[in-house]
Structures are given as structure tokens and as C-alpha cells.
Amino acid sequence: MSKSIAPHGKHTRIPTLAEYDRLYRESIEDPRSFWGKQGERVTWFHPFHSVLDIDTEEVDFSWYQGGRLNVSFNCVDRHAAERPNKTAILWAGNEPGEYKHITYRELKHQVARLANVLKAKGVQKGDRVCIYLPMIPEAAYAMLACARIGAVHSVVFAGFSAESLRDRIIDAGCKVVITANEAPRGPKKVALKHIVDVAVDGLKVVESVLVARRTSTDVPMTVGRDTFLDEEMSRQRSTCPVEWMASEDPLFILYTSGSTGKPKGVLHTTAGYLIYTAMTHDLVFDLRPDDIHFCTADVGWVTGHSYIVYGPLCNGATSVMFESVPNYPDSGRIWSVVDDTKATILYTAPTALRALRRAGDDFVKKHSRKSLRLLGTVGEPIDPETWQWYHDVVGEQRCDIVDTWWQTETGGVLISPLAGVTPMKPGSATRPFFGVKPLLVDEAGAPIEWKQGTAIQGNLCLASAWPGQARTIWGDHRRFRETYFSKFPNLYFTGDGSTRDEDGDWWITGRVDDVLNVSGHRIGTAELESALAQNDAVAESAVVGYPHDLKGQGIYAYVVVKPEFKDQNADQIIGALKETVRHVIGPIATPDRITLVSGLPKTRSGKVMRRILRKVAHGQFTELGDITTLADPGVVEEIIAAAKKG
Ligand code: PRX
16 A cells, blocks of 8 residues: 655634544544534524434434524525625636626525515426536526525536436426526536427426526426526516524435436435535535635535535635536636636545546646646546646646545545645545544445554445435435345445555445446446347447546446347347437446447346456456356357457
């Protein structure tokens, strides 16, 4: 394991690692007292009487019971009163030089107007609203407007297809969809409204579609259903009373992929989520009053929810919202936004860093970056070389790096260095956050004991509860229990593998289930296989991941075509299969490699032996393990030959 690097900065509130250790112990030994105190981070309309109640049998977690509060009030109103002219959202548009500062006062007015629009459309507390928007301020207004009136938002990443959007709208039962006419993304424009039209076609549940005008392009509007958001907002008042929500009232649903079935709607609730994101944002990044927090994520993912909108705004910070892509108009774009916004914190994904590193240091060095004091990564393991580049070239060896491990389900960061406190190791997420008790277990579920000086490896589980954790899967609590709490009894199973090194630091090695992490995006192999099945040529398929230089993991599909398609041109079939997946899920899920085979390696009971497919996808053509249990061992030779060919 690599040597650690001492922090360059100093945490403003946690002076030493020994103090972190002390606080950590306190948080584990007496969680109720620890988390009770954290309740002071937010403003309550009515105080809570109980910090944590758990019904283990039902897997029911209840935090801050008895309390009433409102997320929009905490993220907007209290700052609008105290610091009305501070920039809440610093929007960086798609074109270079296109910026907008939205102060806390203005944010309050816009959120109130949008909340009033929703009310006028009949949205009530508990109703679901789908947000399918580009990275424009309206996305944050819409989320906070829902929170203001107690509606539950379901943000769908604007790169998902009409079919994916439709599935999510149906599953959550969304009454209203908020979208834009078009979404500029680098040199392209995505026809969002058109996608929504296809997605909601014939769906009775959707009563209204609100359309933000991001560009001047005209789009067809369905009378009685579609209206323009700006017109609606201008007709509404700029004040709107908040709905005082119970601590455990739902705040949002966010769909994410699992190892089986369709994406699941992870549900986060009000108080615990807000407190946890605010606290992690504050302490992991060592937030200072003048920080400009630049998180490059999209609000369609959990990172955008927690560290563009809820965490930073609850803390009264300035949050940069970036509409474009890192290589538009060139690979210096992120650094030019850093300079223009004077960002002090940059939080991005290893995938982006790998691409920017490959583009060459000149793009970085052309820009000053002197405002930066802290760098963060999230979403996938970071290879030590990229980490070192981030540290040496981007951060000029003066910025700490926080490699933050967490998930959609965890709400906020669970394992990460604390800026200015924790010694860093390139590629390691290092230590657990307060109250978080990671544990490695073997396949049988037995805990693997760690001792100072020895390294261990296993399935990463969590043995404690924390306020930011997901409470259920929308409409399917049984799936929630089975997915996370049944593989290893009384433990939350993350789906990740990890190593714990000789010093006790954690190194997340990646998913151990059938979920891929492609450019930091979670995609289930089952989802990909069912998308491929929608193409007429496909008899069956099996999808696995393989190491990819830029994306971290690439998508490798083995496809058996139906006999009547066997004589068709293979390249054409492969092109059509890629198109099918783009159409069914979205461009982020496009397979990188497709190999046409005449059969899959199956056991006699019909189970696909993915182990073999994974090895072949990794370029390993020998030592495939025992293949004698296969129904037809001959297919392996053919698969290897096909994979070698291309
Ligand atoms: O495999 C882990 C990986 O991303 C997964 C969670 O994906 P998602 O729910 O989309 O949330 C991503 C943003 C929080 C995890 O199960 N992952 C996330 N962060 C890291 C990571 N793997 C290694 N190191 C990280 N810092």
C-alpha cells in the first residue's frame, strides 16, 4: 500500500487526527447523543423528541421523530433573511462566458413562484413531480419548490431515453413533468420536450407538463396539458408559505440501477437527509464562509442532489451549477470555469479527470486555478496515477484531495478523508465519516477481523445506521429489505468490495454484484440485457464489464442472434444493437463492445457462467477455471475466437 501524504491545509474545526478519532469514537459509542446534537444544524418549526428509532424486523429507520421542518425553508428562507445578496447559485451556462448569479433573495422568489405554479396545477403534499431538465437554475428552483409544498420530486437525468423516463414517471405516479424545450450540451442540442412528448404519450397520470424555454426553438405544445414555465411563474406571487413536514416525510425519489430488474426508486426523507448532507458538506470539505463550491455533477444524479443543491444551500454556501461538458469548447473548460467563478472547491469524477489528463497539461496550465484550495472526487475508484496528476498538476501540490465514497442509497459521503485532517493515500477513500461503521464480510457473511499491520479484503457492509440513509424503495419495501438487508443479516450490504489496509484505511475496489460503473454511472447488466432483447435479432445476451482506460469500466455484450439473422452483416447487426440500447436506456448505456456468438456458456441447469465471460472480456483467454460443468464446453472456444477477432 502506498505511503500517506500529510494534509496541506488545516481543518478549521477539527484540529488533529486524534480529535477526529475521539469524535468518531463518540459517534459510534453514543450515536443518539451525537446525532441529536447535529439536529442543531437546521431550523425546526417543532423540535424532535427522539433521535433514532429502529424496527429491525421491518427495516424501518426513523430519525428525529416528532420534529417538523421544511427543507426549502432551511436551504432558502433563512439565508435570504440573513444574507439576501449572497450568491446562492452561480450558473455557468453551456457557452463560455455565460454566467448568472442568483442571490438567496432571488432564489427565494423564484422558488416561491414555482411552488405557486405547482399548487395552481393541483399539486399537493405527497404528490410526485418529475423533473427532466438540463443544468439550469430552474432545476434547483423546481426541487426546492417541491420541498416547499411537500411534494416529492423525482429528478430524471436528461440523458435518459423516452422509455426510461416513461418507466420512471409511471413507477412514481408523477402528476406533473417539468422539462425544457431543448437542452444545449456542448455542441449539441437535446430535444427534451420531444422526448417528454413520447414518454407521456397516452399516460393519464400526467396532468401537466411545464416547459422551461432554454433556447428560442419552438416546440409543439399540447393544449390543456403543456404550458411555458416562465409565463406561469410570472403570473404567480413571489411568496409562498412553507409546508411544515414531519421528519420522515418523503423528500425525493431517485432511480438507480441494481443487479436485477428495472431501476429502483430510492426514497430519501426530510430531516435525516438534510442534516446528513449539510454536515458532510461542511466537515468533509471543511466549508468556509467564502467558499465557492463547484461540483461538476448533474442534478440527475445523487451527487447533484446532495452536493449542488441540498448540502451547499442548507449551509448557505455559493454553489456553481455547470450546464456544459468538460471538453466544450476544449479540454480547458473546467479550469476556465474555476477561474471565472473563483471556485475554491472542485468536486468531480475520476472519469472526467482521466479524460482531461489525456488531453494534456497545457489545457490546465493555461489557466491560473489559484482560487482552488480543495479537490474532491466521487463516483468510482480513482487510479493512483490520476489521483497524483490531480494533486500535482491541477492542485499544484497545495490542495488536499478528498476521495469520497458513497452511493445514491447513502444520501451523503460515508468514507472519505476530511480536508486538512486525514492523511491522504492516492486511490484510497481512507476513513469512515462520523457515525459510519464499515465492516468487511466474507461470502458466508462472517465478519473479517482487521488487525493493525494486516490487510483484509471482502464485501463492504455497514453496521450502523446514519441519518442520510435511504428509507425504502418507492412502492416496494420488500425489495429494499431483500436488496440491502438480507444478504448479510443485520448489515446494510453496499454491493461494493473493499480492502482495508495495514493502517486501517479503506480502498473501495468496485462493485461485486451485477452492476457496472461506466464513467461513474451505475448501469445494471440485467437492464442492458433486457434492452438488447428489444431488438428483433436477439435470441439472448449476457453483459459484463471490463476495464476501460477512460470510462473505468466498459460495457461488453455477448449476443446470440436468432437463426433467421445469422446470415446478415455482423457490423450492421452490432450497429443496430447499439442503437437499440441508446433508444431504450440512453446514450450512457451504449455497449462499447458487442461480440456475436452462437451460444452462451451455461451450466446444465441453464445458468450463464458470467465468470468465464468476464475473464474473456478482460482479455484473459486461458485459465478460465473449471468448465466441465458447462452444458456445452465447446462454446468457450468459439467465444474466445470471436472476442479475439474484435
Ligand atoms: O461502486 C461505488 C461507486 O459508485 C457506486 C454508487 O453509485 P451511485 O449510487 O450512482 O452514486 C455515485 C455517487 C455517490 C458505489 O457503490 N463509488 C462511488 N464513489 C466511489 C465509488 N467507488 C470508489 N471510490 C469512490 N470514491
